[in-house]
Amino acid sequence: MTTLAPPPTSSPSSRHRAAPPADGGFVARGRRLFTGPAEDPRWTRPVLWAILLTATALYAWNITSISGNSFYNAAVYSGTKSWKAFFFGALDSGSFITVDKPPFALWVMGLSARAFGFGAWQLALPMVAVGTGSVALLHRMVKRDFGPVAATVAALALALTPITVAITRDTNPDPILVFLMLLGAAGLLKAVRTGRLMPLVWSAVAIGFAFNTKMMQAYVVLPAFFLVYLWAAHGSLGRRIRHLAVATVALVVSSAWWMVVVDLIPASSRPYIGGSTDNTVWDLVIGYNGFGRIFGAGSSVGSAGNGASFGGSAGVYRLFNEIMGGQISWLIPFAAIALIAGLILRGRASRTDAKRAALMLWGGWFVLHYLTFALAEGTFHPYYVTAMAPGIAALAGAGGVTLYRAFREGSAAMGAPPARAESRAWGRGWVLPAAVAASAAWAIVLLQRVSGSGTLYTVAEIVVGVAGTVAVLGLLAGRFTRREGLIGFAALAAVVALLAGPAAYSVSAATSATNGTNPTAGPSTGGGMGGGPGGASGSSPTSGTGGRSMGEPPSGGGSAPSGSDTRPSGQMGGGGTQVSSQMITYLKKHQDGATWLLAVATDQTASSIILESGQPVISMGGWSGSDNAMTLAKLKSLVKSGKLHYIIVSSDGGQGTNSEIATWVKAHGTAVKSSAYSSGSSSTASSSTSSASSTSSTSSTGGLYRLDASDVG
Numbered sequence: 001m002t003t004l005a006p007p008p009t010s011s012p013s014s015r016h017r018a019a020p021p022a023d024g025g026f027v028a029r030g031r032r033l034f035t036g037p038a039e040d041p042r043w044t045r046p047v048l049w050a051i052l053l054t055a056t057a058l059y060a061w062n063i064t065s066i067s068g069n070s071f072y073n074a075a076v077y078s079g080t081k082s083w084k085a086f087f088f089g090a091l092d093s094g095s096f097i098t099v100d101k102p103p104f105a106l107w108v109m110g111l112s113a114r115a116f117g118f119g120a121w122q123l124a125l126p127m128v129a130v131g132t133g134s135v136a137l138l139h140r141m142v143k144r145d146f147g148p149v150a151a152t153v154a155a156l157a158l159a160l161t162p163i164t165v166a167i168t169r170d171t172n173p174d175p176i177l178v179f180l181m182l183l184g185a186a187g188l189l190k191a192v193r194t195g196r197l198m199p200l201v202w203s204a205v206a207i208g209f210a211f212n213t214k215m216m217q218a219y220v221v222l223p224a225f226f227l228v229y230l231w232a233a234h235g236s237l238g239r240r241i242r243h244l245a246v247a248t249v250a251l252v253v254s255s256a257w258w259m260v261v262v263d264l265i266p267a268s269s270r271p272y273i274g275g276s277t278d279n280t281v282w283d284l285v286i287g288y289n290g291f292g293r294i295f296g297a298g299s300s301v302g303s304a305g306n307g308a309s310f311g312g313s314a315g316v317y318r319l320f321n322e323i324m325g326g327q328i329s330w331l332i333p334f335a336a337i338a339l340i341a342g343l344i345l346r347g348r349a350s351r352t353d354a355k356r357a358a359l360m361l362w363g364g365w366f367v368l369h370y371l372t373f374a375l376a377e378g379t380f381h382p383y384y385v386t387a388m389a390p391g392i393a394a395l396a397g398a399g400g401v402t403l404y405r406a407f408r409e410g411s412a413a414m415g416a417p418p419a420r421a422e423s424r425a426w427g428r429g430w431v432l433p434a435a436v437a438a439s440a441a442w443a444i445v446l447l448q449r450v451s452g453s454g455t456l457y458t459v460a461e462i463v464v465g466v467a468g469t470v471a472v473l474g475l476l477a478g479r480f481t482r483r484e485g486l487i488g489f490a491a492l493a494a495v496v497a498l499l500a501g502p503a504a505y506s507v508s509a510a511t512s513a514t515n516g517t518n519p520t521a522g523p524s525t526g527g528g529m530g531g532g533p534g535g536a537s538g539s540s541p542t543s544g545t546g547g548r549s550m551g552e553p554p555s556g557g558g559s560a561p562s563g564s565d566t567r568p569s570g571q572m573g574g575g576g577t578q579v580s581s582q583m584i585t586y587l588k589k590h591q592d593g594a595t596w597l598l599a600v601a602t603d604q605t606a607s608s609i610i611l612e613s614g615q616p617v618i619s620m621g622g623w624s625g626s627d628n629a630m631t632l633a634k635l636k637s638l639v640k641s642g643k644l645h646y647i648i649v650s651s652d653g654g655q656g657t658n659s660e661i662a663t664w665v666k667a668h669g670t671a672v673k674s675s676a677y678s679s680g681s682s683s684t685a686s687s688s689t690s691s692a693s694s695t696s697s698t699s700s701t702g703g704l705y706r707l708d709a710s711d712v713g
Contacts, residue, residue, distance in 0.1 A: 044148040048139055048155065055135045055159035058510040059128040059168040066124040068171030069516045071623075072106065074607035075099045076171070077118055078616065079110040086110055088262065090271045091603055094595045094616035094643075097629045099603070100275030100288060102258060104212040105173030123171050130179040131168035135159045137182045138390055141189060145358040146398040153495060154397025158389055162505035162521035163327035167383040169509065170519045173213050174386050180210035181221060182390055185361060188225050192357050195234030197243050204247040208254025215289040217387060218255075220372050224364025232357035259285065272629035274603065274622045279629075293378040310518055311373075311382045318374045319385065325446050326522045328385045328392070330502045332370075334439040335392045338399020339363040341431050345406055358398060365391030382520050396498070400432075404491055407432040407475065408484070433475045436494045440468030443501040453523035460504035467497035579605065579648070583704065584613045586677030587646055590706075591615070595643040599635070601625050601650070601658065618644065621658060632660050640712040646672075647705050668712075669705035 032038075036045030067073075071091075079086035081093040088095060089103030099106070108126045116122045135155050143151030158164065168175045187203030190196075203225070210218035226244060233240050259281040262270060273279050275288040284290075312321040320329050339359065346356035369388030373380065447461040474490025477483075509521035579600075587597050597615035600606050606619035620630035638644040647669070649662035 040148055044143075044152070047152055048136070051139070051152070051155050051159055052132055052136055054156075056128060056132045058159065058165045058506055059131045060124070061169075061510040063121045063124050063128070064119075065513075066120050066169050067514075067516050068120070068123055070607045070611060071099065071517070071603055072109075072171045072173070073123060074610040075103075075106050076109045076113055076123060077610060077614075079103075079106060080113050080118055081616075085271075088271050091274065091606060091619055092596070092610060092616035094618070095271040096596065096616070096618045097272045097603075097622060097627070098274045100284065100623055101173060101214060102212040102281075104209055105176045105214075108176055109171060124169070127168050127171065127175045130175050131164070134175070134179045134182055134390065137179070137186060138394060141182070141186050142358075142394055142397050144189070145354050146401050150397040150401040152397070153400055154393045156495075156499060157331060157393035157396045157502075160499055160502045160506045161328065161386070161389040161393065162330075162502055162509055163383055163519075164386045164389045165506040166327075166509040166514060166519040166521040167386045169514055170383070170516055172383060172519075174383055177210050177213045177218060178387055178390065180206050180213060181218060181387065184210065184225070185221070185365070185390075188229060189354075189358060189361065191243070192229055192233045192352075193354055195239070197246060200229065200243050200247045201250045204251035205254045208251050211255040212258050215285050216293070217289075217384070220368050220387070221365050224361055224368055227364065228357050228361045232352055232354075232360065234352055272622075272627065274619075274627060274629070276627070293380070294372070294376050295378060309380045311380050311384075314375055314377050314380075316374050319370065322449060323520075324382055324385065326450070326501075326505055327382050327520060328388065330443055330446065331392050331396045331439060331498060333442050334435045334498060335366060335395035335399065337431065337435040337438065338395050338403055339366065341406070341435075342395075342399045342402045345402055355398075355402075359395075359402075362391050362394040362398065366395060381518055383518070400435075400494075403432040403435060407479065408487055433472045436468065436475070436497065437472050440464055440471070440494075440497045443468075443498070447501055447504075450523045454508075456504050456508065457523065460500045463500040464497050467493045467500065471497050579609060580678065581612065582677045584609060586672075588613060588615060590645070592645060593642060594645045596638070597646070599630070599644055599647040601648070605648075620661070625658070630658075630661065632664055635661055635664075636712045639707045640709045642709060645706055645708065647707065649703065649705065665705050665707065669707045670711075672704040672706055 034045060034049070035042075036048075075085075075089060075091050075098075078090055078093040082090075082095065084090070085093045085095045086107065087103070089098045089101070089106050091097055091099055108130075109123050112126050113119075113122050116125070135158050138158050139151045139155035141151075142154040164175075164178075184203045184206035187199045187201075187206060191200035191203060207218055207222065207225075229244060230240055233243070235243075262273070262281050267279050273281055273284055276283040277287065310323075312318050312323045318324060319332070339362075342359045343356065343363070346353060346359065349356050366388060369385070369391060373385050373388065443464045444461060447457050447464065450457050451461070471490050471494035474486055474493060478485075478487035478490055505522035508523070509519075514520075584597075591597055595616060596618045597613055598609060599618035599620055600609065601619075601621050602625045603619045603623045606617040609615075609617045618630070621627050622629055635644070635647075647661075647665055649665050650658070
């Protein structure tokens with residue numbers, strides 16, 4: 001077992017505990033839960049618990065004020081009011097339109113809200129749980145192949161990944177996606193070690209559930225999964241191919257069941273599929289949440305979105321730019337060097353070597369995500385890259401220990417021929433110091449970018465510089481003087497140098513208010529655009545300085561949300577009608593039994609009004625206003641049946657179907673003057689202004705109109 005300290009020279013009792021009593025009773029099992037297996041060093045489990053507590057503290061700090069993404073919050077709230085809305089992932093409890101993602105993450109948050117009441121901490125609780133669970137799961141997986149030191153470094157690196165801290169303190173689906181992908185990786189590695197079918201099947205099922213969390217993003221790791229199993233699993237080639245075929249069937253079934261069920265239901269009996277061009281989940285899969293994300297607005301497959309990027313221009317340098325660098329890139333240089341060197345060092349191992357298989361898996365995880373996110377031309381948010389964090393963290397731990405072993409033991413550890421041992425040992429002796437120096441230097445560059453942003457980052461820069469210097473010089477001096485203690489101390493200094501920068505950003509993310517629709521960590525570095533899930537508008541990512549997110553859930557567990565800030569940025573054409581608390585009160589008073597309180601242009605506006613009023617609101621155009629969810633015929637039907645009375649239309653008529661609707665509404669509806677619900681407030685106030693008395697406003701467009709059955713010809 002490789003550790004950062006020299007092997008013991010006496011009895012191992014100083015490092016390992018005695019075997020547990022043979023009875024294996026409940027007390028003994030409970031003790032092992034906190035102290036770990038007897039064969040582990042004494043420090044392993046206590047340090048793991050400390051890391052898990054640190055991760056939980058970062059993710060759950062001031063949990064009652066975590067506002068989250070109002071878009072998904074509204075869908076969760078609607079799901080607590082209607083099981084139909086819950087199943088479909090509808091934005092509103094009337095089930096007019098769905099959100100632009102499959103509903104598994106909404107189900108998880110929705111069950112929490114149904115169990116504990118709807119509120120901020122109730123929605124954040126599942127995210128905190130899966131975030132901490134991912135850290136624990138990664139520790140277990142890395143420890144199995146590379147030992148407790150590698151597992152500890154990997155777990156700490158994942159817990160302190162800045163964008164992971166930021167997104168786990170949100171209600172976007174990404175933390176659940178990462179946890180499910182890690183479950184899939186755990187099943188795969190077990191299948192590789194044992195050659196058994198069922199772990200591989202369960203791995204496929206986990207990825208299928210991940211697909212029902214965020215669709216095609218769950219499949220980014222599949223090429224690595226298939227390659228690792230095909231290459232490294234025990235058993236004949238034919239057996240491995242048969243197992244992969246069975247697992248593929250399990251993957252298809254677990255991925256497609258919800259999509260098939262929804263698409264088989266007549267469109268008149270279910271919500272419109274938000275983000276699609278033809279009201280099918282299949283179009284959402286291959287278009288808006290598939291090829292549209294990769295190829296952008298130029299894609300001819302499905303709905304490609306508008307190609308907006310919130311993380312800078314596409315290119316191999318994207319993850320190192322001023323927006324993305326501080327979110328994810330701290331350990332990329334070290335991980336890349338460790339991956340290449342680790343695979344070379346395992347080059348003479350057998351085909352089924354577990355360590356090389358693990359390196360292939362984590363390396364594939366890292367490289368595939370890097371290429372996908374760096375080169376994607378479509379809508380791209382910084383928080384997407386949390387999915388690549390486990391690969392980087394695992395390589396930092398597993399690859400780092402592999403490099404440390406090669407550095408300390410030289411070629412003797414690899415069984416190289418004696419004639420070449422000295423030259424190989426000399427060459428390998430430079431890899432670990434070079435990897436530490438490269439990542440420490442990059443960390444200083446990242447911290448220099450935000451110099452002057454606060455004492456926290458200045459201290460981090462000093463720590464990185466000092467610890468990095470001590471690490472590199474200590475490693476080299478220890479090697480030349482053959483002092484194992486000095487090498488171990490230098491290795492600990494290297495861990496400090498590599499994690500001080502991410503730790504500063506993570507503390508900032510945990511202690512600052514976050515932009516719920518585009519969360520980032522650390523200080524603002526400018527550039528990019530803000531906005532919601534797949535959207536194209538908003539403010540620049542301000543790294544946790546954006547104040548309350550629009551439409552945040554209430555802190556309590558009441559049935560109807562109230563007092564929320566309602567400030568979405570959705571527009572339908574031009575104009576500037578303000579949706580205020582007074583207007584919402586008026587609409588509720590004059591709802592007259594209608595299913596929907598109001599119809600508006602976009603999801604942003606609708607979600608905030610849902611959270612403010614507790615009533616279903618129609619989003620006619622989805623996230624960007626371009627969905628064909630509402631047609632004139634459908635509007636007339638809703639009005640004639642008394643299910644809808646009020647609608648906001650733009651002053652210039654909007655575009656496409658919205659233009660037709662606006663023209664008809666203005667011709668047949670009754671305009672509601674602002675004086676009917678407002679006492680002296682301007683109806684054209686800016687959407688960015690709000691009052692302290694819960695009369696904050698939402699920028700919509702056009703005027704408010706009343707429609708009754710008699711208005712339909």
